[in-house]
Amino acid sequence: MTPPHGLFIVLEGIDGTGKSTQAKQLAQWFREQGREVIASREPTDGPWGTKIRATAATGRLSPEEELDYFLRDRREHVEQLIAPALAAGKVVILDRYYFSTMAYQGSRGVDPAEIRRLNEAFAPVPDVLFILDLEVETALTRIGGRGDTANEFEKQESLAKCREVFLTLAGEPFVHVIPSDEKPEAVQDRLRQLAAEFL
């Protein structure tokens, strides 16, 4: 599906790459340019997103169940927020979307191409996808896990797989891979430069 109006921007990348920091600043910049902005994230704060977040404490779902929950969460997000905002000509900025499902549920063994197909049957493809890219070790240092316990080592391995899936998207016309090891201001400048083409 393609979005009817508006401008649809998605930020992706492994944990700790600076997505939420950059999304906030980008939303502020668009508002300064006089655009109406809807900034949101996935998993959402809706019923399915809340269930997904709760599994961080209660124990992880099977890969298939997890995929199903993310799809349900996204379907609601598209119907209730994303599609109406785009139809009204707004700028929609998302911190994570279905490319995270390709990467994270892909890293648990589900085929990323199949995940993409399931999503694109109902979820609009963004106008711009920024993939914030960083070495796993640097990203983990930023969020406080240095990979020196068994659990953190496992996390490091699975994030490396996620990063690989994100990077398979490089080269598609709407995708920009943004090296995110620079200062936040420098990363933001790059995003604004690219986003300005859509004003």
Ligand SMILES: Nc1ncnc2c1ncn2[C@@H]1O[C@H](COP(=O)(O)OP(=O)(O)O)[C@@H](O)[C@H]1O
């Ligand atoms: N360019 C950067 N350089 C150094 N630290 C950063 C940078 N961008 C964000 N951070 C810090 O790294 C941590 C993770 O950033 P955050 O925006 O929450 O990432 P994400 O949403 O991708 O998980 C935060 O403590 C944030 O202040």
Ligand SMILES: Cc1cn([C@H]2C[C@H](O)[C@@H](COP(=O)(O)OP(=O)(O)O)O2)c(=O)[nH]c1=O
């Ligand atoms: C959107 C999405 C997120 N995720 C994962 C990535 C993150 O590890 C986790 C929560 O996302 P997020 O809220 O970005 O994490 P945090 O608040 O800790 O920065 O959900 C998936 O596994 N599949 C998906 O489709």
